């Protein structure tokens with residue numbers, strides 16, 4: 200069988216399993232409403248939580264960096280750190296209260312590179328079963344011994360530490376703070392306590408929590424009063440830009456700059472995006488009203504949808520998984536919602552476990568009460584015509 204035929208077969212297998220992805224085409228900016236094929240629909244599936252993705256101040260920040268050009272020309276180890284990179288790293292380190300920070304082009308690159316830089320052969324990593332794919336890929340690339348503990352299960356983590364920690368070199372515990380597909384929060388205090396008593400480093404991925412939780416949006420670690428060794432934040436979600444940063448000690452950041460393959464062997468982020476990220480930080484810092492509106496919208500949606508009989512197993516966060524179970528059924532409901540003018544994405548394996556396909560509903564701070572009502576009406580019509 201020829202290569203092209205084999206590829207076509209792989210695609211039809213995905214299709215038959217209800218797993219073929221077909222991204223929709225969006226015209227114009229991301230916002231509480233978006234245009235799909237000329238139809239204006241409510242968007243309830245972006246991570247643009249604070250509505251900053253098309254904020255005029257960010258667009259202006261890009262326009263005002265013309266003096267530094269568009270491209271960064273090479274890896275920073277080759278053609279140097281530009282002022283915009285240095286300034287953004289200083290701003291984000293200051294924001295999180297760490298001595299240093301390092302910028303990456305994406306959160307995916309930040310996680311893969313950071314995990315691989317901080318642990319290697321002879322070391323051990325303890326990783327939550329539902330950690331983001333980029334953390335899992337970093338574990339694989341690291342060649343460290345990887346022990347996966349049951350989701351948010353501190354007892355299991357403790358017993359794995361007792362069993363495997365003593366024979367390893369460095370130990371690193373890795374967890375999302377707010378899990379991206381389930382909307383639940385890691386027991387960070389208990390995990391930090393275990394990290395301390397077993398002499399393990401703690402790496403927390405705050406992709407969905409930064410900008411939303413904590414004083415001035417400084418994340419769940421700040422809210423819960425813990426200081427992980429490594430905090431990863433992404434700039435493409437609540438911050439509305441693109442890229443990511445890792446905040447840590449000078450030494451940890453220095454080792455990442457020397458060893459993270461996705462830093463060493465990849466062109467640095469455009470200086471204009473680094474400037475926009477600094478402006479985004481200023482906006483996030485002052486976004487208490489937006490944070491409040493976002494969580495109010497989430498809480499209204501959660502209670503109304505539960506009243507309609509939908510199963511939403513998350514509390515106190517802006518990520519609402521509406522559990523459906525079967526893949527094709529989930530995508531069919533997503534299509535029906537879109538027909539009614541509400542864009543909610545279905546999430547299927549391998550992003551989530553087999554049999555737990557779901558509609559992942561994420562409101563924004565900029566959704567108005569009538570937007571929330573329209574979303575609830577659309578879900579209600581699914582129940583009336585099952």
Ligand SMILES: *Cc1c(COP(=O)(O)O)cnc(C)c1O
Nearest residue numbers: 305306307331379404406433435
């Ligand atoms: C989105 C996400 C990432 C990846 O960030 P990008 O900037 O989108 O590449 C990493 N970790 C978690 C938990 C995420 O949700």
